[in-house]
Amino acid sequence: MKIGNLIVKDGVLLAPLAGVSNRPFRVLSIKAGAAFTYTEMISSEGIIRNQDRTKEMMHFKSDEQPLGIQLFGSDPKVMEQAAAITVKEFNPDLIDINFGCPVKKVVNKNGGSAILKDLQLTEDIIKGTVAGAGDTPVTIKIRTGWDEAHPVFEQVGEIAQKAGAKAISLHARSRAKGFSGEADWNSIRLLKQAVDIAVIGNGDIKTPQDVIRMKEETGCDGVMIGRAAMGNPFIFSQINHYLKTGELLENPTMREKIGMARLHAGLMKEQFGEERGAKMMRRYLGWYIKGFRGASELRPMLFEVNTIHDIDQVFDDYLNDRLGILPHEIFDPDKKIN
Ligand SMILES: Cc1cc2nc3c(=O)[nH]c(=O)nc-3n(C[C@H](O)[C@H](O)[C@H](O)COP(=O)(O)O)c2cc1C
CATH class of the missing domain: 3.20.20.70 (Aldolase class I)
Incomplete structure (x- = not known):
């Protein structure tokens, strides 16, 4: 164009x-x-x-x-x-x-x-x-x-x-x-x-x-x-x-979405700082977790985060407690989309 x-x-x-x-x-x-x-x-x-x-x-x-x-x-x-x-x-x-x-x-x-x-x-x-x-x-x-x-x-x-x-x-x-x-x-x-x-x-x-x-x-x-x-x-x-x-890609998995949300949170920290970035990030987090198993429990926790560190913590606990996934197993979105 x-x-x-x-x-x-x-x-x-x-x-x-x-x-x-x-x-x-x-x-x-x-x-x-x-x-x-x-x-x-x-x-x-x-x-x-x-x-x-x-x-x-x-x-x-x-x-x-x-x-x-x-x-x-x-x-x-x-x-x-x-x-x-x-x-x-x-x-x-x-x-x-x-x-x-x-x-x-x-x-x-x-x-x-x-x-x-x-x-x-x-x-x-x-x-x-x-x-x-x-x-x-x-x-x-x-x-x-x-x-x-x-x-x-x-x-x-x-x-x-x-x-x-x-x-x-x-x-x-x-x-x-x-x-x-x-x-x-x-x-x-x-x-x-x-x-x-x-x-x-x-x-x-x-x-x-x-x-x-x-x-x-x-x-x-x-x-x-x-x-x-x-x-x-x-x-x-x-x-x-x-x-x-002409082929359709699969929709991203929950792990891929969490990976992207974390990458996003990291950029928010760089741009707006640990606390302002976290507050601004809350609404995006709501969008990222739409449709997740246990989203109704996760949502209030994510809406209360005060730092980007809190976001990582909530996701780590969610993945670990609920699904037995360790943080290092989380998908790296950089690899997928490049
Ligand atoms: C949260 C939100 C903020 C928006 N802000 C702007 C804006 O700043 N300038 C603008 O021209 N349109 C704005 N729009 C309209 C969008 O650019 C777009 O025209 C509209 O969402 C329709 O496209 P969609 O169906 O793909 O969402 C906004 C829409 C939403 C949902």
């Missing part, structure tokens, strides 16, 4: 996920075979005010690339300045604009999907961001519209293309739908017909077969996944294997 001058390899892109797609998660996703990653959405106001927490979220290294930094905001001038700072200080492979976020905190400030109600503002924000980004490609991520009665994705696609955007990701639901019902992949097909720039389809991909089906049904240039990768970076290697060979 071509996004401006940028070539993105075959495979699927990891979606921007606030509170989830931070550096550790991006490193694991790229290692497992994701074709591209995005930061969490970043406030353009926070960037121009030089806020530490905002800047912390924008740092990345080459083992998370290719990578896009996603910005949100409702003031074209602020977006222009924020894009210029982003390029100068961080130099990502692209800048993505969030026009899809349904969360009240963002929408109430006229950010995210609220902008889909004002197409002139949509255009001005894209133009501002493109001007600020210079040679770095700008892309946008949208939903189908504010609500079911007002689909605007085709219009927004045409506006974006004219304003200089190089790709559009479409989460095929309206803002009003939240995450309910099924994503309407037909809207991805219609968007692909309406524009010449790359279209990245998104919504409800759960299996490697879904990737092929979305491509066939919509003609989209790329496919993006979010929720199916949470606690499951294995999905990227499963998809790549299927795309290459």
